[in-house]
Amino acid sequence: xxxxxxxxxxxxxxxxxxxxxxxxxxxxxxxxxxxxxxxxxxxxxxxxxxxxxxxxxxxxxxxxxxxxxxxxxxxxxxxxxxxxxxxxxxxxxxxxxxxxxxxxxxxxxxxxxxxxxxxxxxxxxxxxxxxxxxxxxxxxxxxxxxxxxxxxxxxxxxxxxxxxxxxxxxxxxxxxxxxxxxxxxxxxxxxxxxxxxxxxxxxxxxxxxxxxxxxxxxxxxxxxxxxxxxxxxxxxxxxxxxxxxxxxxxxxxxxxxxxxxxxxxxxxxxxxxxxxxxxxxxxxxxxxxxxxxxxxxxxxxxx
Numbered sequence: 001x002x003x004x005x006x007x008x009x010x011x012x013x014x015x016x017x018x019x020x021x022x023x024x025x026x027x028x029x030x031x032x033x034x035x036x037x038x039x040x041x042x043x044x045x046x047x048x049x050x051x052x053x054x055x056x057x058x059x060x061x062x063x064x065x066x067x068x069x070x071x072x073x074x075x076x077x078x079x080x081x082x083x084x085x086x087x088x089x090x091x092x093x094x095x096x097x098x099x100x101x102x103x104x105x106x107x108x109x110x111x112x113x114x115x116x117x118x119x120x121x122x123x124x125x126x127x128x129x130x131x132x133x134x135x136x137x138x139x140x141x142x143x144x145x146x147x148x149x150x151x152x153x154x155x156x157x158x159x160x161x162x163x164x165x166x167x168x169x170x171x172x173x174x175x176x177x178x179x180x181x182x183x184x185x186x187x188x189x190x191x192x193x194x195x196x197x198x199x200x201x202x203x204x205x206x207x208x209x210x211x212x213x214x215x216x217x218x219x220x221x222x223x224x225x226x227x228x229x230x231x232x233x234x235x236x237x238x239x240x241x242x243x244x245x246x247x248x249x250x251x252x253x254x255x256x257x258x259x260x261x262x263x264x265x266x267x268x269x270x271x272x273x274x275x276x277x278x279x280x281x282x283x284x285x286x287x288x289x290x291x292x293x294x295x296x297x298x299x300x301x302x303x
Contacts, residue, residue, distance in 0.1 A: 001171040001179060003186060004057065004064065004208040005194075007162055012194060012203055014054035015267075016226030017249075019169055020292035022194055023051070026185040034181075042282050043290070045231070048175035049182070050278075052225040052296040053267050054167040056092055056122070058130050065130075066168060066214075067092035067122060069268035071102050071223055072243045073300075083113045091121030094128075095214070102223060102300045132164035170225070172213065172296065174277060183209060219299025222273050228265040228280050229293025237274050244269035251285065259286035264293055270300065 005014075012018070028035045041047055058065040070090045087109070093101060097116065101109050117126050120133065171182060186207050193203035215225075227247070230238075245268070250261040262285055271279075279295035 002210045002212045005167040006206045008204045016053045017292040019051050026188045048178050050172045052170040054169040056165050066095045068098040072268045086118050090123040094124040215298045217297045221300040222297035223270045224295040226296035228295040238272045241272035262291045
């Protein structure tokens with residue numbers, strides 16, 4: 001399943017943990033009878049579905065051109081400095097280039113680099129005609145002194161504004177019966193919005209759900225399209241056969257208390273496959289709070 005989002009306002013960055021948090025909150029609100037059992041399945045590393053992070057797409061006439069994160073594979077060595085620079089600055093890769101990259105390697109991409117353009121971190125074919133742009137935006141906020149009724153403590157809420165672009169994320173079902181539940185979640189979230197500051201209009205969107213699954217999870221190695229928190233035994237089995245970037249986050253509870261700092265592998269990191277469909281785990285980050293760390297694996301050589 002692919003869920004396409006068309007933002008109608010300033011929009012937050014949607015990593016897999018944010019998307020999962022929104023979905024699990026919504027399930028608790030509108031399907032309370034299944035919430036606890038579902039949460040336990042994720043905690044037991046037996047999830048009924050996996051979610052990716054969200055990535056940009058461009059509407060090109062009747063076709064949606066999807067982008068994926070730059071693959072982190074064993075780096076090639078290039079004689080052409082301009083090619084190396086273009087690859088280094090790429091953040092999102094057009095789907096056809098992404099498929100070639102993970103199956104044929106950087107060297108093959110190097111030979112075709114004259115056919116590609118790099119703009120705002122997006123690497124894509126020159127024949128793409130659509131005009132697009134995305135940039136950081138801010139909304140000024142302030143607080144009201146309850147005694148004097150005066151405005152004070154001005155601060156800014158940030159997000160991303162888009163022109164000619166949308167976002168999409170993927171859901172891979174490992175158990176039947178959850179597609180209708182997630183469709184119900186999206187109807188709820190369309191009215192509520194994604195992320196914080198929904199009361200001032202951020203995070204609102206239209207959406208479209210398609211029964212598509214363009215990328216396979218099979219291969220001798222895999223790339224994760226979600227933030228990945230591995231189990232200890234997974235790392236031991238993988239050994240040194242991994243190429244990655246690390247990230248971390250530390251959120252706050254609704255009362256403002258700091259939660260535990262969580263480290264994870266970033267999207268695009270690649271690992272040795274262990275002949276399993278589920279990688280990663282949920283991690284307790286605070287009282288009644290968990291952090292989603294299931295990989296969304298895409299097989300290298302398995303597209």
